[in-house]
Amino acid sequence: MNAKVDRMTRIESLISEMTLSEKLGQLTMTACGYAVTGPTIAGDSTEAIKAGTIGSLLNLVGADHIRQMQDLAVAHSRLKIPLLIALDVIHGLRTIFPIPLAEAAMFDREGWERTAREAAHEAAADGIALTFAPMLDVARDPRWGRIAEGPGEDPWLASEIARAKVRGFQGAQLSDRDALAACAKHYCGYGAVTAGRDYASTDVSERTLQEVHLPAFRAALEAGVASVMPAFTDLAGIPMTANRALLRERLRGQYGFDGVIISDYNAIGELLRHGVAADLTEAATLALNAGVDIDMMSNAYRTGLPAALERGWVQIAQIDQAVHRVLTLKTRLGLFDDPYRRGSVPESVAALSERRRFARQIGARSVVMLQNVRATLPLPGSIQRLCVAGPLADAAAEMGGCWCPAARTDTHVSVLQGLRAALPEVAISHAPGVAINGDDRSQIEAALEQCERAEAIVLCLGEAASMSGEAASRSDLDLPGLQRGFAQAVFESASTHDIPVIVVLFSGRPLIVPWLFERADAVLAAWFLGTEAGNAIADLLTGAQSPSARSPVSWPRSMGQVPVFFAQRPSGRPASANDHYTSKYLDAPNEPLINFGHGLTYGQFRYSNLRVAPEAVRESDTLGIEVDLANVGSHEAEETVFLFAHDKLASVSRPLLELKGFRRIHLHPGQSGTVRLSMPASELCFPGVDLERVFEPGEVEILVGPSAERTRLLAQTIVLKT
Ligand code: BGC
Numbered sequence: 001m002n003a004k005v006d007r008m009t010r011i012e013s014l015i016s017e018m019t020l021s022e023k024l025g026q027l028t029m030t031a032c033g034y035a036v037t038g039p040t041i042a043g044d045s046t047e048a049i050k051a052g053t054i055g056s057l058l059n060l061v062g063a064d065h066i067r068q069m070q071d072l073a074v075a076h077s078r079l080k081i082p083l084l085i086a087l088d089v090i091h092g093l094r095t096i097f098p099i100p101l102a103e104a105a106m107f108d109r110e111g112w113e114r115t116a117r118e119a120a121h122e123a124a125a126d127g128i129a130l131t132f133a134p135m136l137d138v139a140r141d142p143r144w145g146r147i148a149e150g151p152g153e154d155p156w157l158a159s160e161i162a163r164a165k166v167r168g169f170q171g172a173q174l175s176d177r178d179a180l181a182a183c184a185k186h187y188c189g190y191g192a193v194t195a196g197r198d199y200a201s202t203d204v205s206e207r208t209l210q211e212v213h214l215p216a217f218r219a220a221l222e223a224g225v226a227s228v229m230p231a232f233t234d235l236a237g238i239p240m241t242a243n244r245a246l247l248r249e250r251l252r253g254q255y256g257f258d259g260v261i262i263s264d265y266n267a268i269g270e271l272l273r274h275g276v277a278a279d280l281t282e283a284a285t286l287a288l289n290a291g292v293d294i295d296m297m298s299n300a301y302r303t304g305l306p307a308a309l310e311r312g313w314v315q316i317a318q319i320d321q322a323v324h325r326v327l328t329l330k331t332r333l334g335l336f337d338d339p340y341r342r343g344s345v346p347e348s349v350a351a352l353s354e355r356r357r358f359a360r361q362i363g364a365r366s367v368v369m370l371q372n373v374r375a376t377l378p379l380p381g382s383i384q385r386l387c388v389a390g391p392l393a394d395a396a397a398e399m400g401g402c403w404c405p406a407a408r409t410d411t412h413v414s415v416l417q418g419l420r421a422a423l424p425e426v427a428i429s430h431a432p433g434v435a436i437n438g439d440d441r442s443q444i445e446a447a448l449e450q451c452e453r454a455e456a457i458v459l460c461l462g463e464a465a466s467m468s469g470e471a472a473s474r475s476d477l478d479l480p481g482l483q484r485g486f487a488q489a490v491f492e493s494a495s496t497h498d499i500p501v502i503v504v505l506f507s508g509r510p511l512i513v514p515w516l517f518e519r520a521d522a523v524l525a526a527w528f529l530g531t532e533a534g535n536a537i538a539d540l541l542t543g544a545q546s547p548s549a550r551s552p553v554s555w556p557r558s559m560g561q562v563p564v565f566f567a568q569r570p571s572g573r574p575a576s577a578n579d580h581y582t583s584k585y586l587d588a589p590n591e592p593l594i595n596f597g598h599g600l601t602y603g604q605f606r607y608s609n610l611r612v613a614p615e616a617v618r619e620s621d622t623l624g625i626e627v628d629l630a631n632v633g634s635h636e637a638e639e640t641v642f643l644f645a646h647d648k649l650a651s652v653s654r655p656l657l658e659l660k661g662f663r664r665i666h667l668h669p670g671q672s673g674t675v676r677l678s679m680p681a682s683e684l685c686f687p688g689v690d691l692e693r694v695f696e697p698g699e700v701e702i703l704v705g706p707s708a709e710r711t712r713l714l715a716q717t718i719v720l721k722t
Helices: 001-017 020-026 044-049 063-076 100-104 109-124 145-149 157-169 206-213 215-222 245-254 282-291 300-308 315-334 350-364 415-422 445-451 483-497 515-519 533-541
Strands: 028-033 039-041 056-060 084-087 183-187 227-230 366-373 385-389 428-430 456-462 501-506 523-525 605-613 623-632 637-649 659-668 672-680 698-705 714-720
Touching: 001 315, 020 028, 020 300, 020 315, 020 501, 020 623, 028 227, 028 623, 039 044, 044 063, 044 445, 063 084, 084 315, 100 109, 100 145, 100 157, 100 350, 109 157, 109 350, 157 206, 157 215, 157 659, 183 215, 183 245, 245 282, 282 300, 282 315, 300 385, 350 533, 385 415, 385 445, 415 456, 415 533, 428 445, 445 483, 456 483, 483 515, 501 515, 523 533, 605 637, 605 714, 623 637, 623 659, 623 698, 637 672
Parallel strands: 028 056, 056 084, 183 227, 385 428, 385 456, 456 501, 501 523
Antiparallel strands: 028 039, 366 523, 605 623, 623 672, 637 659, 637 698, 698 714
């Protein structure tokens, strides 16, 4: 008998031995908390694990605690089925890497994969077997705090990240002791919440679903993702947790997903508040019928499904099938062979310190240099007095951003600490000035005095870590508290003393601070970089590293422009200054303040000689694209080159730019090189008039350049043939 058949038979015979309550236990995920006596289980007792009425746990950390709980299941429950231990390992467990939006800015497949691999090592060493990541919600509204957790505004980029993350978390095979099952979330359309308000309703057209919100999930499925989590939200009135059409029919039926579908936290219970279920029995029925296998934290399956069965609303075969999927995942994770395979080998000190070194590199690679007037950065080697000012200057605890509950924030490195370590000879003063979000003005004068005595000011401004992530939407994306006034005062006084001001901006989203770009000499978007934040930022400020990241989102000029993103469709009345009746604002340009893909380096790159071949292609062909670059600046640097397409004439109006590729090139001053990209012509397919995928003949522009700023792109037209 081959291994798969053998596995299936074992699972089936196990299911045949299970009572209904043991079956529903396998479909139940419960959270852990901590009491003096050790971990406790929300709304349950450890007796439930022994009774086999809990199959998986979330929010449990620490190898000892996890082993203790696993022991209850494996040694004391009747059927000895191991627990599935799950946690949100979003950007690291203890060693925290940059938040996902920041990592997206790296445009580096290996980097994306490796941070997930490292996080998997660290989490698996604790005994964790599944992570609720990657989060793949494309988001074009920066009010939404969860934009911080995702890939940014572009579906093609999101798909690349999806593949790399699934590979990274899951490793070579799920049964490896350092592999985590990944969970693609939140399926789907969560990024489109109304007015950017978390958990609000969504309503997305079928075309936009196919073009924007689904591609990254399909990429995760292709990469073999083990589980999927439906979004909390409804889509055009049908909550995703109960969305049979999108879960059972599309995800399972059409896309062939046979892994585990895990509800979001209490999402089955929330079907009552969505107004589609009268009680937990109805809610559980809707979720199971839609295809949800695991009930996270609603206790709806255990309480509701027995009655639903009696009433004939669900069939036992459906429950068995869900249990089958859960047990298959546990088997694939190797839990039946050795439930302690994860968590039994503590990581070495050397591995941990190597990981921190890597986090520092990745941190530096995630910072986008948005502005650098008169080559203010890197700081000149001759500098002797520096003032590190602002409420985020020495805010180690904020550096992790959202989702790092298991990390010790006292090991994070602040900008002040990083700069002091990097520049031991320089006199570095520190002046917070104001709190991140307070109204105390009493420290402002003293801070301005400190600033005046420096040769350069590093002004660290932005959001607190808690201002982005889940349930952290904001309606005003200016700096919180008194920071704007404080920054204006610093700019004012610095300009009278001719002192350059370098702003390091922390945020989980693009902020709307046009006034800041008008006055700052240099601006670094530092997002939240994690454990090694301060060292990574110091590496860039001192020039030990050149910035190389590019913004994965457009930065609006004003809230009135939101949503603003590069892949807009053309208007029948394109904006024209000479024609009143065109698509524009009377009081602002259409373009964002900062384009998708923007990011400066310490080099200076000239693009020339775009070559695209062949000039006529069929769907099965691959396009070869070459462009020459020269670094005409005075520092070595890495440039990211983007590839876009624009289908000029099709049966459906196509976006003015669609991202199709990127590649990086490292050049020394005076050096030239050629960047080669390739693109399967099938990438130019799109959902046609009837929403079926088509490859249509006609002209397509291929564009290459440093960002989505149209005027900076080189273009060549090719012809598609059927
Ligand atoms: C979030 C999920 C997360 C889950 C478990 C929910 O509130 O929406 O993204 O995985 O909690 O922590």
